[in-house]
Amino acid sequence: MSSESGMQAWLASRVDTWRQLAPQLDALERNRNHTAAEALQAIELYRALGRDLSIARRILPASRVTRALEHSYAKLHAIIYRKPHDWRARLRILFREEIPEVVRELRAPIFWVTLLFILSAGAGWWLVSSYPELITLLASEQMINGVERGRLWTEGMLNVAPSSVISLKILSNNIVVSLLAFCAGIFFGLGTFYIVATNGLMLGALFAFTHQHGMAGELLKFAMAHGVVELSVICLAAAAGVMLGESLIRPTHPTRRESFQHAAGKTSRLLLLCALLLIGCGFIEGYLSPDPEFPMISRVVVGFGYGIVMIGALTGHLFGRKRPAAALA
Amino acid sequence: MSAPQVTLQSITGVDVELRIAGAGSRSYAFIIDWHIRLVLALAWFVVATMLYAGQLMLLNAADPSWSRGYMLAVLMPALAIYFLYHPVLEIAMRGSTPGKRMAGVRIVTRTGDIPDAGALLLRNVFRLVDSLPAMYLVGLITVLCTEQHVRIGDLAAGTLLIVDRNESASSFARITPANSALDPQAADLIHELLERWAGLNQETRGKLARSLIARADASASAEQLATLSNGELRARLSALLNAGPNP
Numbered sequence: 162m163s164s165e166s167g168m169q170a171w172l173a174s175r176v177d178t179w180r181q182l183a184p185q186l187d188a189l190e191r192n193r194n195h196t197a198a199e200a201l202q203a204i205e206l207y208r209a210l211g212r213d214l215s216i217a218r219r220i221l222p223a224s225r226v227t228r229a230l231e232h233s234y235a236k237l238h239a240i241i242y243r244k245p246h247d248w249r250a251r252l253r254i255l256f257r258e259e260i261p262e263v264v265r266e267l268r269a270p271i272f273w274v275t276l277l278f279i280l281s282a283g284a285g286w287w288l289v290s291s292y293p294e295l296i297t298l299l300a301s302e303q304m305i306n307g308v309e310r311g312r313l314w315t316e317g318m319l320n321v322a323p324s325s326v327i328s329l330k331i332l333s334n335n336i337v338v339s340l341l342a343f344c345a346g347i348f349f350g351l352g353t354f355y356i357v358a359t360n361g362l363m364l365g366a367l368f369a370f371t372h373q374h375g376m377a378g379e380l381l382k383f384a385m386a387h388g389v390v391e392l393s394v395i396c397l398a399a400a401a402g403v404m405l406g407e408s409l410i411r412p413t414h415p416t417r418r419e420s421f422q423h424a425a426g427k428t429s430r431l432l433l434l435c436a437l438l439l440i441g442c443g444f445i446e447g448y449l450s451p452d453p454e455f456p457m458i459s460r461v462v463v464g465f466g467y468g469i470v471m472i473g474a475l476t477g478h479l480f481g482r483k484r485p486a487a488a489l490a
Numbered sequence: 491m492s493a494p495q496v497t498l499q500s501i502t503g504v505d506v507e508l509r510i511a512g513a514g515s516r517s518y519a520f521i522i523d524w525h526i527r528l529v530l531a532l533a534w535f536v537v538a539t540m541l542y543a544g545q546l547m548l549l550n551a552a553d554p555s556w557s558r559g560y561m562l563a564v565l566m567p568a569l570a571i572y573f574l575y576h577p578v579l580e581i582a583m584r585g586s587t588p589g590k591r592m593a594g595v596r597i598v599t600r601t602g603d604i605p606d607a608g609a610l611l612l613r614n615v616f617r618l619v620d621s622l623p624a625m626y627l628v629g630l631i632t633v634l635c636t637e638q639h640v641r642i643g644d645l646a647a648g649t650l651l652i653v654d655r656n657e658s659a660s661s662f663a664r665i666t667p668a669n670s671a672l673d674p675q676a677a678d679l680i681h682e683l684l685e686r687w688a689g690l691n692q693e694t695r696g697k698l699a700r701s702l703i704a705r706a707d708a709s710a711s712a713e714q715l716a717t718l719s720n721g722e723l724r725a726r727l728s729a730l731l732n733a734g735p736n737p
Contacts, residue, residue: 168674179662190584190604211502224678226662231507232654235602238498238506242603323558329566337618344619347642418645425646429612 168220175213182210182233186240193246207241210234253480255430261477263401263431270400270407277354278361278396285365293373299366308374315383315451328447335391335439339398343405343432347421350406357399364392385460387445389468394435394442397475401428438471494638496650498602506602509653511595513633516641516651520626523589527575535568577614581607586654596654609647616643672730676706680727692720699723706730 189195189203214234217227264271289296296305304314322330338356345352371377408424409417445463449455473479498506511519539546542564579587584604585597597613599605605613620629620641629641638650683690683698690698700715703726710726718726 166671169672172674176662207500208502211500211504215504221675221678224675225682226674226678228655229662234504235506235508235652238500238602239598239604242601244603244606323561325558326561329561340615341618344616347616347619347646421645422648425612426609426648429608429615429646432615 171216172226178209179213179230179233186233186236189240190236203237203241207234207237210237256434256474256480257477257482259430260434261475261482263427264397264475267397267400267404267428267431270403271396274353274357274399274403275396278357278392278399281358281361282365282368285362285367286369287365288362289366289369290373293370296366296370299363300370305370308371308376311374311376313371313376313379313383315380316453324447324451326447327451328443331446332439332443335394335442336436339395339435339439340432342395342399343402343428346399346402346405347409348406349409350403353399353402353406357396360395382457382460383450385457386449386455386463386467387442389464390438390471391442391446393468393471394438397431398435401431404428434474438474441467441470493653496600496602496638496652508598508602508650510638511593511651511653512639513630515593515595515653516633516639517630519587519589519593519595519651521589522592523575523587526588527572530575531568531572534571535564538564538567576617577611580610580614585610585649590651590654594653594655595651597649598652600648600650605647605649609649613643613647613649616641616646619643672706676702677731680706680731684724684727687724696720696723699727703727703730 185206189199195203210230210233214227214230217224217230221227285299289299307314338360342353342356345356368377368380371380404424405421405428408420412420414420414423445467449460449463470479476482493512494510496508496510498508500506536546539548542560576587580597583591590596597605597610599609617629620626620632620643622628626641629643632641632645633639636645640650644650680702683695683702687695699720700712700718700723703710703715703723704712707730715723
C-alpha cells in the first residue's frame with residue numbers, strides 16, 4: 162500500500178467521526194448539567210481528537226483539515242476545562258468570603274484615600290473662603306447665581322423631573338465616577354488620586370460657597386441621607402484603583418502584567434458591591450434628599466443606617482458570614 | 491510575519507494552539523458591533539418615540555410632554571442597548587458577539603477557557619480607559635504595542651482575543667475525494683484553488699493549476715499542460731478529484 166493510499170484510508174476512517182464534531186461540541190457547550198457518562202464521553206472524544214490532530218499536524222501541515230481539527234480541539238479543551246457553574250454558591254462565596262477579604266487587604270489604601278479626600282475638601286473650603294472668586298472655576302454660573310439669590314440648586318429638583326428619572330441619572334453618574342476612580346489606577350495610581358482630589362476639592366468649595374451665603378446647613382441637609390454611603394463608595398472604588406497602581410509600581414508577581422491582572426481580578430469584586438450600594442444611594446438621592454418634607458433627623462437616621470448596612474456588607478455579616486473559629490476562641 | 495500563537499499544554503500531550511487576533515480583526519469586529527448596536531438603539535428610539543409621542547422628536551426635561559414613561563420606555567432602553575451591548579452579549583454568547591463571530595474572533599482566558607461573567611464584566615469596565623481620549627486610541631496603541639495584541643481591559647481580565655474561524659465539515663469531506671489515489675494534501679489544495687478560481691487572475695490560476703495537475707497526475711507532461719486553456723485546466727482539476735487516476 163502506497164503512503165497516499167494509507168493516508169487516504171486513515172482519513173476515510175476518521176472523516177465520519179470528524180463530521181459529527183460540530184454538533185457534538187455545540188451540544189456540549191450549550192448544556193451545563195452533564196451526566197458522568199457524558200463527561201467521560203467528552204474526555205474520550207478529547208483524547209481521540211488529540212490523537213487525530215497529532216497525526217494531521219504531521220501528514221497534512223497547514224491544511225484546512227488540520228486547522229478545522231485545531232479549532233475543534235481548542236473548543237473542546239475550553240469546554241472540558243470550564244469551571245463548574247453554580248451561580249448561587251459563587252455569589253455566596255463572593256459576598257461572604259471574597260469581598261470582606263479584599264476590604265481587609267485594602268484597609269491602608271482606604272485610609273489614605275479617605276484622608277486625601279478630606280484634605281482636598283479642606284483645601285477647597287480654604288481656597289473659596291480666602292478667594293471667593295475661585296468658585297467660578299468649580300461651579301456652573303447657574304448654580305452660583307442661584308445661591309447668590311438665596312436658592313440652592315437642589316431646591317425644586319422634583320418639579321423639574323420625576324424622582325425615578327433623577328435616581329437613574331444620579332445612579333449612572335455615580336457608577337461612572339466610581340468606575341473611573343478604579344480604572345484610572347492604571348496610570349500608576351495618579352489618575353485615581355486626581356479624581357479623588359478634584360471631587361474633594363469641589364465638595365469643600367461648594368460647602369464654603371454656600372456657607373458664605375448662609376446655606377451650608379441646607380446643603381448638608383440635602384447630602385446627609387445619601388452622602389455617607391455615596392462618598393464612602395467613591396473612596397472604596399478609589400482604594401481599589403490605588404491597589405491597581407501599586408500592583409504596577411511594586412509587582413507582587415514575576416511580571417507587571419500578571420501582577421496587574423491579579424490585582425484587577427481581586428479588587429473588581431469590590432466594585433460589584435459598590436455598584437449595588439450606589440443603587441440604594443441613587444434611590445435615596447432621587448426620592449428622599451430633594452424632598453423638603455423630610456426632617457433632618459430622619460435624614461441622619463437614613464444616612465447612618467445605610468452606612469451601617471454598608472459596613473455589614475463590606476464585612477460580609479449582612480450576608481451571613483460567621484466569625485472565624487480562631488477569632489472566637 | 492506569522493500571527494502570534496499561544497500554546498497550551500493538555501492532558502493528552504497534544505498542545506492546543508491558539509492564534510491571536512491582531513489589531514485588524516479586532517477593529518473589524520468592533521466596527522461591526524458598533525454599527526449593530528447603533529442601529530438597534532436608534533431603531534428602538536425611533537419606534538418607541540413614534541408610539542409614545544406620535545412623531546419623531548427628542549424631548550428634554552423642560553418639555554411639558556416629558557414624563558417618567560418617556561424616560562423609562564424610550565430613552566433608557568435605547569441607552570441600555572447601546573451601552574450594555576458588549577457585556578450582555580459577551581456573557582450570553584460565551585465570549586463572542588455578532589461582530590466577533592462575523593470577524594472570526596472569540597474571547598478566551600489565558601488558559602484557553604471560556605471566560606466567566608466576572609472577567610467579561612471587568613474587561614468591559616476598562617473600556618472607560620481604553621476609549622480615551624477618543625476612538626479607542628489608548629486601546630489601539632496598547633493592542634499594537636503588546637506581544638499578544640491585547641488592550642488594557644484584556645490585561646486586567648486575563649483574556650485574549652483569538653482567531654476562531656469555524657472550518658466547516660466540508661473541510662473534512664474534501665480530503666477524502668472520490669479519487670482514492672490522490673494525495674490528501676493535493677486534494678485539499680485543488681479544492682482551495684477551485685474555490686478561489688474566480689478571484690484569481692488568469693495567469694496565476696493557470697500557473698497554480700498546471701503545477702497541481704503535474705503533481706497529482708504523473709501522466710500529464712509539461713508540454714501537454716501548456717497547451718490547455720483555463721477552462722480545460724479547471725475541468726481537469728475537477729476530474730482529478732472525482733475520477734480515478736489516469737491510466
